[in-house]
Amino acid sequence: MLDETGQIDAELDLLVPKPYRILLVDDQMIIGEAVRRMLIEADDLELHYCKNGNDALQMAAEIHPAVILQDLVMPEVDGLTLVKQYRASEHAKHTPVIVLSSKEEAKIKAESFATGANDYLVKLPDKVELLARLRYHAEAYVKHLQADLLLRELRRLSSMDGLTGLANRRCFDETLAYEWKRSTREKTPISLLMIDVDHFKDFNDHYGHQAGDDCLIKVAAALGDGVQRASDLAARYGGEEFTIILANTDEPGALKVAQAVLGSISDLNIEHAFSTAGSMVTVSIGTATMVPDHLSNPEALIGAADQALYQAKENGRNRVVNTINP
Numbered sequence: 072m073l074d075e076t077g078q079i080d081a082e083l084d085l086l087v088p089k090p091y092r093i094l095l096v097d098d099q100m101i102i103g104e105a106v107r108r109m110l111i112e113a114d115d116l117e118l119h120y121c122k123n124g125n126d127a128l129q130m131a132a133e134i135h136p137a138v139i140l141q142d143l144v145m146p147e148v149d150g151l152t153l154v155k156q157y158r159a160s161e162h163a164k165h166t167p168v169i170v171l172s173s174k175e176e177a178k179i180k181a182e183s184f185a186t187g188a189n190d191y192l193v194k195l196p197d198k199v200e201l202l203a204r205l206r207y208h209a210e211a212y213v214k215h216l217q218a219d220l221l222l223r224e225l226r227r228l229s230s231m232d233g234l235t236g237l238a239n240r241r242c243f244d245e246t247l248a249y250e251w252k253r254s255t256r257e258k259t260p261i262s263l264l265m266i267d268v269d270h271f272k273d274f275n276d277h278y279g280h281q282a283g284d285d286c287l288i289k290v291a292a293a294l295g296d297g298v299q300r301a302s303d304l305a306a307r308y309g310g311e312e313f314t315i316i317l318a319n320t321d322e323p324g325a326l327k328v329a330q331a332v333l334g335s336i337s338d339l340n341i342e343h344a345f346s347t348a349g350s351m352v353t354v355s356i357g358t359a360t361m362v363p364d365h366l367s368n369p370e371a372l373i374g375a376a377d378q379a380l381y382q383a384k385e386n387g388r389n390r391v392v393n394t395i396n397p
C-alpha cells in the first residue's frame with residue numbers, strides 16, 4: 072500500500088516549493104530592491120522579481136510562487152488585467168495575489184478584490200506587515216491545496232477496489248447508471264461483459280489464497296489494459312467476477328473486446344492444473360447489448376450478461392457467449 076500522506080506532501084512540495092517563492096511583478100526596480108531588502112532575512116521566503124508584466128504569467132508557471140505581489144500601474148499591461156490572466160491560467164488560478172498600489176483608495180481596493188485579488192497593500196508597506204501577510208497567504212494557499220489533494224485522493228480510493236486497483240462495485244454501479252442514461256438519451260447501444268475466472272475456488276484451494284490474490288491482480292491488470300476508451304470501464308464485480316462496461320458499443324464490438332479479453336487472460340499463462348477448461352487460468356465471458364429506452368433498466372442488461380455467462384460456463388468455459396435480444 073502506498074503512503075498516501077507522503078504522496079500528498081510530495082505533490083504539495085511540487086505545487087508550492089519551499090522556501091516559499093514570492094513573485095513580485097513591478098515595473099519599478101526601486102520597488103524590487105526595497106522588497107528584496109525586506110525579505111532578505113526571512114529564510115522561509117524567497118523573492119523572485121519580474122519587471123515586465125508580459126513575462127509575469129510565464130514566470131508564475133515556472134516558479135510556482137506561493138504569493139504574487141502585483142503592482143497596479145505598469146506600462147505594457149495593467150495589474151488588474153494580469154490578475155484576471157492569473158485567474159484564467161492553469162498554474163496561477165488559485166495563487167494568492169496581493170495588489171501593491173501607490174494609492175489608498177477604496178474604489179481601487181474594491182475593484183482589485185472584485186477582479187480576484189486576495190489582498191491589497193499600499194506601497195511601500197511596513198516590513199513586519201508585509202512579511203505577516205505573505206506568510207498568512209502562503210499558509211492559507213498550502214492548506215487549500217492540501218484539502219484539494221486529500222479530497223481527490225479520497226474520491227479515488229472510494230471508487231477503487233483495494234486488492235486489484237480496478238474500479239470497485241460502487242464505481243461500476245455509478246458508471247453504468249450514468250452511461251445508461253446517456254445511451255437512452257442518445258439512442259446508442261451499450262454493452263456489458265460479465266467475466267468470471269474459471270474454477271477459481273479450485274485454484275485457491277490448491278495454490279493458496281496468496282496465489283489466488285496474485286491471480287486476481289494479474290487478471291484485473293489485463294482487463295484494465297483491455298479497455299481503451301475513456302468511456303469504458305473495467306471493474307471488479309465481486310470475488311473472482313469482473314465486468315466491463317462498453318459505452319456506445321454494439322454486439323460485434325462487444326464480442327471483439329470479449330475475444331480479446333479471453334486471449335489476454337490465456338496469455339498471462341498462469342498455471343492452473345486443477346481446471347477442467349485447460350492447464351492455465353482462463354475466464355468465461357457473457358456479453359449483452361441493449362439500446363436502452365425509458366422502459367428498460369440497467370439490471371436487465373446485467374441479468375442478460377449474467378445469463379450469457381452462465382451459458383458460457385455450461386458450454387465448457389474459456390469462451391464467450393453473447394445474449395441476443397435479451
Ligand SMILES: [Mg+2]
Pocket residue numbers: 097098099142143144145
Ligand atoms: Mg508601476
